[in-house]
Amino acid sequence: MKRRKFIAALGAAAAWPLAANGQTPARLVHVVLLSPVEPSLVSLRKNLQDLGYVEGRNIRLDVRSAGGQIDRLPGLAEAVVREGGIDAILAQSFPAAIAACTATQTIPIVATVGIDPVASGLADSLAHPGHNVTGIAIFAEEMDTKLVELLREIAPRAVRLAAVAAITGGGNLSLGAIQEAGRKLDFDVEIIKIADPADLATALSPEVLTRFDAFMFPPDVVLSSYKAEVLKLIGLSNKPAVFPSSDWAESGGLLSFGPDLAEVGRHSIFQLDRVLKGEKPGDLPFERPTKFTLIINLHTARAMGIELPPTLLVRAEKVID
The missing domain is CATH 3.40.50.2300 (Response regulator)
Known part of the structure; x- marks a missing residue:
């Protein structure tokens, strides 16, 4: 077999299993982490990998940090929404969650907040937050x-x-x-x-x-x-x-x-996973730490x-x- 035909045959053989099963390569989901400060991503990436999310393969993770200047968060959130193509926003802190919710009522938001999300107006109730937000509430x-x-x-x-x-x-x-x-x-x-x-x-x-x-x-x-x-x-x-x-x-x-911050981080990514798989954030209860x-x-x-x-x-x- 000539070299050109051999290479073509290899390409056809590699593509055949996907075609035979009607499969297509996994879509790259786009998640933005909105934070008041520059976050550490080591644990977050580990939690994502544990659920099968690998950056560059099936997820794109971007960070928008306010650098300690809380008043920058609304502008950052608005820029994320204008960018488009966002599958979910991870909001770190109550100010980040409020900024994200103000900027969009459609993009799913998974927030980790330190105060009661109902009393603060972020959610309708813990069991059914409503709107486009869910997450972890530390109280x-x-x-x-x-x-x-x-x-x-x-x-x-x-x-x-x-x-x-x-x-x-x-x-x-x-x-x-x-x-x-x-x-x-x-x-x-x-x-x-x-x-x-x-x-x-x-x-x-x-x-x-x-x-x-x-x-x-x-x-x-x-x-x-x-x-x-x-x-x-x-x-x-x-x-x-x-x-x-x-x-x-x-x-x-x-x-x-x-x-236990490790537990909080894991459960936040569990909720993100459910949202990325199609569940509505407003129907997912806000969770509370147990440890x-x-x-x-x-x-x-x-x-x-x-x-x-x-x-x-x-x-x-x-x-x-």
Whole structure:
């Protein structure tokens, strides 16, 4: 057989199984991740691969980051909609979800939000969100109350409590729960609002921190991306602080309590998978995390001269020594 005929025969043989079975190559679905900050994609890509999604083969994943500037999110969402050809939007945080929902009522949205999506107006109900959005709701109000209670155990004589949060365009509706929980536990609560992450050193300067006895950080995707700087600044005060997820304590924070972020990430991609396979997001219930983890960094406690109650230590899922 001549070389040209041989190559043609090979091509026909390779195409024959698809033609015989009436199959066509998988379509490349297009998903956009909308986030207030530049996200880490390692876990996200792993979760996608576990469900059979491989970038460049059957999925295209693009990131639109606001770089810590929350007010950029609406414009980014509008640009995504104008771009067209989007199969779904992954919205990271409540401000990103609101921006996406405002920009489109047709493109499916899978959101991970820190507050009640019904009370905040994002969904009609948890069981039937309606419209074009579903996702994971962490309910930070409940978690923040627990953090204040844990802080009281750590610092029984503390009076002046600062709650530190970035300004996220309505994303910190749980701050009222912090103030209420603080009043019940005899804290004088003040909110330190970070308008711009570039101003962290000023907002958390020694002159500011010296006014308080203890600190707590509600869930905040913006401040989480500046974790190293925040921990350094708070550490200089040598005063107790509690944080909303395990990565804070693992990075040197005194104590963290919050949802298992790996579980949250997996379930978010499970929902994305269902949407990409044709289910309507408005019919998919908002899920809530089922696993919460208490982590104590005993090394940090010793360095600060803080003696933690034994009853607290035995309740921790992990103690870093």
